[in-house]
Amino acid sequence: MTVKSFAEGQSSIHLDIPQLPKENESTISPATIFEPQTNPSSRNYVSPTLPAVSAPEKKLTLFAVHLAVLEKIATGLGTLGFIWATVVLLGGFASTLDKTDFWFITIILSIEGARIFSRSHELEWQHQSTWSIADAGISSFRALRSSSRALVESVKDMLSPVSSATRKQSQHSRNISKTTDATNITEQKLRRKPTWIWTSSEVPIIPYAGRVFLSRNVSKILYWLQLLSAIACIVLSLMKLIKHNFGDIAKRDTDERNRKAALCIFYALALAEALVLLTEKLYWEWKVVICKLLEGVNEECNLGASGMNSTRRFFYDSYSRCINGSIFDGLGMDMVTFAMDLLSSNSPQEQLIGARILRQFSTKERFSDGTLQKMGTTLPVIERLVEILNWKHPHEEEIRLSAAEIVSKLAGKKQNSLRVAGIPAAMESISSLLQTNRSLSSTADEIGERKIVFDQEDYGHWTFINLGLLILKKLAHDHDNCGKIGNTRGLLSKMIDFTHADERILKDSTVTTSQVLIVKRSLKVIKMLASTTGTTGKNLRREISEIVFTISNIRDILRHGEKQPELQKLGIEILTSLAQDNEATECIGGTGGVLKELLNIFFQGVQEEQRDVRIVAGEALAMLVFESRSNCRRILKFNVVERLLEALEIPLLHVNAGRILRNLCTYSGPESFNQLKGVTAAAPTVLKAILSGEGKLQEVMVGLAVHAFKFMTAEESTALFKREGLREAKLACTLVEILRSHRNPHVKVPRMRRFAIELAIWMMREKSTNVQIFRDLGMEEELEGVMDTTSELESFNIFSGTIGLSKHSTTIHSLVETALMLLKNRFDQPMKAC
Template sequence: MKWKSRGAGGGDSKKSGESNGDDSKKGGESNGDDSKKGGGDVPLSVHLDMTEYRVDGSNGRSWLGTGGGSTSFYEPSREQTPGSGSGHDRSGTTPSSGRDPPEKRLTLFALRLAVLEKAASGLGKLAFAWATVVLLGGFASSLRIRDFWFVTIILVGEGARVFSRSHELEWQQHATSTSTAGSALRSSSRFFRHIVHAIRDPAGAAAGDGRAAQFQRQVVAFVKQRTWHAPEVSLLPYTGWVFVSRKIGRLLNLLQLLSALTCVALSLMRLWTNHDFGDESVEEKKNMRPALLLFYALAFLEATLFLMEKAYWSWKMSARNLLHKVSSDCGLGEYGHVSLTRFFYDAYSRCIAGSIFDGIKMDLVTFAEDLILSDFLDEQLIGVRILQSFVASDRSARDTLRKVGTSHRSVERLVEMLDWKRADEEEVRKCAAEVVSRLASKRQNVLRVSGIPGAIESVMSLLYTGRNDAPPVSGTHPQQLQLREHEASPSPATNSGYEYLPFNLLGLQILKRLARDQDNCGKMGNARGLLAKIIDFTHASPELLGNPYASELQIRAVKRALRLVKMLVYATGQTGKALRREVAENVFSVSNLRGILKHGQQHRHLQKLATDVLTGLAMDEKGTAAIVGTGGVVKLLLSLFLASEPPPEEETIDLGCEAGEALAMLALESGKGCAAILKRSDVIDRLVEALQDKRRLNAARVLRNLCAYSGTEHRERLLVAGITKALPSVLKATMTESDKVLEVSIGLTTEICTFIDGDRFAAELRAAGIENRAYVERLASVLKQYRSAPEISVPRMRRFVVQQLIWLVTTSPGGYVEMLKEVGMERLLENVADTTSELECYHVFSGSVGIGKHREDFAEIVESAMELLLSSGGAAGAQE
């Protein structure tokens, strides 16, 4: 809406933009969908080298050497569709580093284990069939007693192992370390250590690293569950922990090892002593020896393959520490081992149950999506932690966000998690909020997130503060500040110590990213109580603003709230109009902004945002009335803009330009705004002085609006105050400057000319060292430059030039008509008449929507100028 389309274009990243911690610029918004290498059967890679992923658009301000500001709110901006032009959705693809995703090592390991397992199972089934059909079926009565029992033992043991392998894996899966409390509920020894530690040192246990609290939290969570947790189910009554399901997997695994070792031992014994298999001279027994040798060989090979599988398993898992290495490469942190163990068992089970290639099609993102849809809190936490780690990684963020964003069920569950308010669900909620924030940073996901019913309300729940008053100011000593920041970090939540500020920051960030879409701005305005909550976060007490040790988190909350309000008031069309009025009607809006302007000298970035919001509010009559009606706001803006000796820092100068823009908007078509500005006695002199430096663009705008809209009651004061003293500077700018400064200089000249006559104007031209003809030629050159069509960057240029021509002709017809004709003004006016546009009929623009239509139609002004030029020329000829 403003000159950068700031309402719909994003977070308006300036030089004072938020840090990575605020907007999470890594893994944010580069939104280029890079094609993966490989065929369609290759699972989605989640570990790629990627381009930088940013959150806020780089719509940075362009310093004009003439104006010292940005482009103007008098300039319309073309609306951009999502994915075009803003840099949020497109990025150059980066060449692949050739490095595979870390979890592919686990799926490859599962594939190799499955090859050994299926080979062993195949041999076992063959041995089982051979023994039952050939040996026991054909030679049962002829077998020696030793071979009969050896075959029977091997057959029973190996047959049970082969046919129970899938069930053993099922028990192993159920026994997988799925609890996020560091296996506190799974390890009885660790459980008792917790108890002993708590008994010996209650204070230390309570003030430890949070594991005891986490343990207690999970116990409460499991007690509250309406369904059984599989690893903790007791299979038989009155047996306690002995027959719980998590023990069965270990027992089956041990029995299978014993079975394999027994099979190897028995097979080797009979293969080593193979001379007493029976009397081969008997016709019925001549095939017994090769049959037994084949069976023992098959049994030996099958058991050996199984033992090789177990040895390979132990070597990779224990000696090579595969899980820990993959966890480190994935960046899963402290709980990576738990997550990857569960992932590995799922992949291995798929390889065993189906094709050996089923497991290699798995990836951690899909695995995490399945877990967040679980009914168990510990599994949900594993899944959301994996997603949170991946979306925060430079290499995996883009693919992860793309895959999660296209899964409606996953996005819906993540949004649902934002509304979970139980103390034991704090970490799940926080991780989900971070993932949703990253999702919303990509434009193609914005509508997917906001399209979920109740999504805005779920995000709104993150803004709950837990108290009616504002958060207290942090400690005034650096040590107290560090303590506060430590408390604000993720920690086990209890009913008495729930940390709200991190959730508030995430909620504001999600809303800010959603607000890039105009429809979402409308939804936020319609959500009951949301706008009031956002405005509450813009309150910053003088103690907070003036405290050099103030909490960075609290300052960041104010900053994000201001950014969000700014995006809402700069929204375009009817949505923006309604939002500006709603914000203006909130009795705390302008007073909160006034507090920041008054006490925020240590936080210039907050003052810039506050002046931006005031500029947006001033585009509506109610907003102007609210600003003027709040005492001291206009005075503060004037102080910022007219600082007598502005510091050389670029940031401070930019703040003055922002204040000038707000003042220019307040004075636009508002008699009350002009009256409030003119209350300062030296305002005209100071504005005239500002025409000489980088503030001249906005100073000229304010002066022009004061002359045009202050009303008849203030015209005498403007004349007495010396408004005409601005003419020399303005006329020089007309002859030398271009673009916006030229546009506003011609417009200001036209308004000042209403206070003087032709002779005075001629004198001012001579005083500025400008000849009448040179001035006329300059006006003609401007029309020649823009004769084909109006320019978007200076939509009022031709209007101001034609208005000045009318004044010249009506004031001194004999002196200027001939010169105007000589420079071809008649033909130029005809070209202007043929190319007039609706673009030239408005004062300012909200995106591509005009606001504040001029009282006179531009086409009528051009026709009047042509008629005056013709009639004045005829009158001059008759006099001759």
């Protein structure tokens, strides 16, 4: 690249796609390419500190601890009763026990032994099940009737396989018709897809047993067996403790008293254990069925109807930890860690559950900060998310969508964005999201121009494209990431393709928001890449301008986008950034209609929302005629001088109109002298702005005056001051005051002192009497102060961030020395007051 050497200034799964996050697109930065911008690509990555919120799942972990305490007490009592019976009663008194006691003890031991050694297995079956929380097997006495009905149906299934299949089909149809949640439909599709792996809940444990012994029903059976065993233990124990019929004491040996006490202790232990177990079940029913604890936590977590399965799985994991280890082990669990573990699983269902949880927690303001921080510090999770972006199977579409949303949130934090971009092949994975159906236009007026064909039914593809562009936009805030984006093969071309918008999209108000959003986000990313600083920015601008569709796509937006001013603004800002390169400047000017459309927007925009577009159009025009004689000639062919003079009177346009006129006067060449002679008509407006203006306007008008006055003879300039009722002394006084008030260069007006010195030099050369005026006003002292405070800031006409471009051929030191030489010439002329 040549750096400018400036002298002066089809079949698819349809998902219920959530609303795409919208960034604040309306914020307008007042900084321009004509002034340095401190850290232009920096952003506020630190979210405001929010008060700590208690995680909703803490209620579940605490509930699991309470249940575990009761369970361990019941298990301890049962174990003690088991040991007591086997060692003391059956071991010591087996031959002397009454027949009823013997069988009662045997039954109780069998029941309790089965319960103690099967409890962990019940949890395992519960964890693997996918039935609803309201099913009988988990919580509800009220569901006994439905469980019985299910048992009858299961028996019928075994006897009549044909009717079973018919009933299953009708039940399946009813289930689909009842649900309105598109996520549930996705789950059904996942269940229908061919697979080589059994779903644990669908495994027939016993052959030919139909629905009865499916693994999802085993936990129900175990639940009711435990409940019935507890009731049986209570009944048997109470019968013996109330009646005290331990046999004929008179016929027993002398140890009968100990035998009676031992029996009482055993029955009391069995009763206590059963009562504790029933208390646990009642507590479960109270919290789960009556208080709806799981539903409440699920609602607080914003997981939706499909999230109940996730909430149940989390609870069972926590409960299992409390049962199998310390009762406090479950307290260390949280929903985010749980979801991250599921995401790393090899099971599609577990991956989907984990992705859903992380998506909800990362997109909700209440939980997003903590969730993103935890994920951001877990590199394997980020790698997994980036890997999922490459998944292309239709049945994995929701997991991929969730991963894309999560990555888009992670990329919004600076440290996380660096970690995402640092993963090998991360950019290629993100690029895989930017896939759509393409066709080539073959019409006569569009030969060779590629178009993106948006399928009206292919909304899912649009969503992935939008998310991919959003991720790239957030990553592009970092300078190093911009280089990686540019180095990713084919990625720039894809984004340029998405900047194409035909007349229908731009003018039709019925066009979907997603179509416009794709164009807008692609333009935003290209703009950020084109405005990158340093060597990376030079390479990116060269690569962007070398893609043959870049400028023509932007031209179409300028031509037909009057109803989309935001798109026009982004396209114009891209042109302004690309114009930092000489070759790109010529390419833009040589593309038919670009300069014309920019002039039309600059002069003719009338709607309130077009104010910002007119401003950036003026900046683009000023940049395109900057040191480009060919572009100056092209613009002058439109006879724009008079309209530019009129624009000097319009507050919205006067700054950029002044810049354009100054650059036209500077770079047009002698052949355009006659066309530019009319610039002298702006002298009154320029003088007024210099004398009464401030800031950018004053800087631009001082710079314009230097060149506009060159088209005037000494007699014409004298007549001008006389006609306007001004004296040269007034203007000289203002210039000295400018130097005095700008003892140090300011970033907002970096050329103010340079232009003031240039105009003072012109005045002293034009009239010798002005030398004495400047001397008496203290000009020499101010110039010496400028010598002591010069900065590199004043050496450049345009800037790329904090990097200066277009260095002036004449240094400010040389200008000061020229002015001081003129001041040393002595004339005996009286001083004229301001």
